[in-house]
Amino acid sequence: MAQAIRLHQVKSPLKASCQQCSLSNLCLPLAVEDNDLERLEDIVQQGRIFNRGEHIFDQSTPFRSCFAVKSGSVKTSIITEGGEEQVTGFFMPGELIGLDSMSGEHYACTAKALERTSVCEFPVEKLEDLTGKIPGLQHHMYHLMSQEIQNSHQLTMLLSKNTAEERIAALLLSLSSRFQRRRMSGTNFSLPMPRNDIANFLGLAVETVSRVFTRFQNQGIIKARGREVELLDVEALQMVTRDFSRQGCQQ
Amino acid sequence: MAQAIRLHQVKSPLKASCQQCSLSNLCLPLAVEDNDLERLEDIVQQGRIFNRGEHIFDQSTPFRSCFAVKSGSVKTSIITEGGEEQVTGFFMPGELIGLDSMSGEHYACTAKALERTSVCEFPVEKLEDLTGKIPGLQHHMYHLMSQEIQNSHQLTMLLSKNTAEERIAALLLSLSSRFQRRRMSGTNFSLPMPRNDIANFLGLAVETVSRVFTRFQNQGIIKARGREVELLDVEALQMVTRDFSRQGCQQ
DNA sequence: CGACCAATTTGATTCATATCAAAGGCATAC
DNA sequence: GTATGCCTTTGATATGAATCAAATTGGTCG
Incomplete structure (x- = not known):
């Protein structure tokens, strides 16, 4: 064999x-x-x-x-x-x-x-x-x-009903859960895509994405340097997304 | 048999x-x-x-x-x-x-x-x-x-990149082509849904939908009384949608 | 037929985010 | 090491559509 x-x-x-x-x-x-x-x-x-x-x-x-x-x-x-x-x-x-x-x-x-x-x-x-x-x-x-x-459909919903902060929080949580599925850290990871692609995906301008990242950082919710991201307060992120919960559970 | x-x-x-x-x-x-x-x-x-x-x-x-x-x-x-x-x-x-x-x-x-x-x-x-x-x-x-x-995905695109007018034009054209598939008039039909549902679907406020309908009407592109719609200038509608073309060709 | 409730329209104001503009940071290449 | 270009951040302003408010239409039911 x-x-x-x-x-x-x-x-x-x-x-x-x-x-x-x-x-x-x-x-x-x-x-x-x-x-x-x-x-x-x-x-x-x-x-x-x-x-x-x-x-x-x-x-x-x-x-x-x-x-x-x-x-x-x-x-x-x-x-x-x-x-x-x-x-x-x-x-x-x-x-x-x-x-x-x-x-x-x-x-x-x-x-x-x-x-x-x-x-x-x-x-x-x-x-x-x-x-x-x-x-x-x-x-x-x-x-x-x-x-x-x-x-x-979840993305549609995100685009049609949620603010910039909610969209980005949702994306971060989606990525987090997908890293976790692979037995990697769900709180400490490196974004595979540039801000530009995040913005485009979420129907935002790059500048808005950047601003939200820094806002989250100032609030102590995340720590971000370039593509390196650390989720400091997952609960807070979940609060931000409100009832948009489990986008991206692809399995 | x-x-x-x-x-x-x-x-x-x-x-x-x-x-x-x-x-x-x-x-x-x-x-x-x-x-x-x-x-x-x-x-x-x-x-x-x-x-x-x-x-x-x-x-x-x-x-x-x-x-x-x-x-x-x-x-x-x-x-x-x-x-x-x-x-x-x-x-x-x-x-x-x-x-x-x-x-x-x-x-x-x-x-x-x-x-x-x-x-x-x-x-x-x-x-x-x-x-x-x-x-x-x-x-x-x-x-x-x-x-x-x-x-x-087409809807995502519509929500993330297009104006209220473009979204509504796209929906009208989508409905039109789906009526035509059934050998019904593509220019003269009755909307099955209230403005409210159109608004929700397209990520808009009802008021915006209503305004766009009257704007299209004033421009002579459509004629609408309640749910009864007549597309007077399909070409113009297609121009409005720009490169968002064939959403909803479900077959 | 008139009354009620829902759907639609219209107008005035507000707001989140886009856009415009420019500076800083980071990486790659020479 | 320094230059080049891209990515990211930050600030100022503009704007499309939301929101708030109210009038109008239309359909349904007693």
Whole structure:
């Protein structure tokens, strides 16, 4: 068995081993029984690397695959004909990109690596075959897509009802919980994206984002130096978000 | 064959006949071969009626089914603990409700009939079974959910970048194209929802919506009396929306 | 038919955030 | 080491839409 894997690796260095991946409890393998895992591994191409700023795909790329983030982080955004950008999401390890593109010939958004990032590629055609055969995996796909809709509705709500402070508090808490899921500190982390992208995502001007950060800092709620952030008073942040609670629980 | 159908109808008056439904080219049957259609009809419960204001489900209802609008129209919204409402969508005949709820035990939103409305019910458990067996149907479900994500992203964009006028123009055009899909007039229709819901959906105050309507009217772009709307200058509306183009092309 | 309640419209004022402008900080490259 | 450019911060001003207030319309029901 181990030999078989090695053999494949010789043939194709990208051959996946989801079993050994530390993200197997977050990513697609989560929904697959051990004895079916091999079938998933058969269709994955693992470990493509992108440097900061590189596109994983853009809106002119024919839609072929969904991508799971393995390490690093990714920003997705819609670029209009006029060149305006709307950031639609940030994706961290274990999260799946491309679900919004499963209709249409081309990707519905542009995905850009925010830092040096590695991704696993799932060709949709094969993935659809597989989900047809593994009910649990099909169910999980529905689950993930449904989550994605909910997340987007939460963002809609944030944009339509909440102040700048509330939006930013919500984003910080979302990031925090996603770091925690990966057994990393939920209070001490480094923002993968520039202020600019935060602003765009939250429908604010960069200046406003900056001002809110300093205001939070003056209130002793957070400590921020550049992208390094420390959440000093999570409760206070939760108070700020009021009833906008759990955006971004992607699983 | 006709007898068999009649027989079923005697047993259960809700037994579906998707074949005869005028929406079969918009709704789920669209993705199903003729010889599989019966299997879809087997799981559908057709024709439940709701009066204006009645809930099809709410956020405390255990999630069991998706619903296709057969006639009338439906508003979905998220109600927060604080009682605030965020309208997340309007659904017209042929469109499918509940895709955002396919994760979690309960519905992720509340669905309310905007007028006397009839819906077809698809129990998800059976639907998932069926999509596992009919690849085209599974594909279509992915397609619809993906569309829903895209629609929500378009709304996000609208809220974060566009003025009140642009948002309302976009909504009018979206409704227009959805009426046209049903072979109804795209320039002369009756809004199924009150100004209040439009405002909430678009992240505006009612007063603003009202003002924009009268402004458009003074400019000769539309004619509106109550919910009755006539689009006099579609081109002008399209100009107003700028590069926000095709929101709500749900198919 | 008239009365009541809800939905819509209109007007005056306020406010949060955008925009404009510019200075400081940080990292990369030469 | 210093220069270049980008990212971030800070300040002053402008503005679109919210809010507050009230009149008007419209539909429903006794």
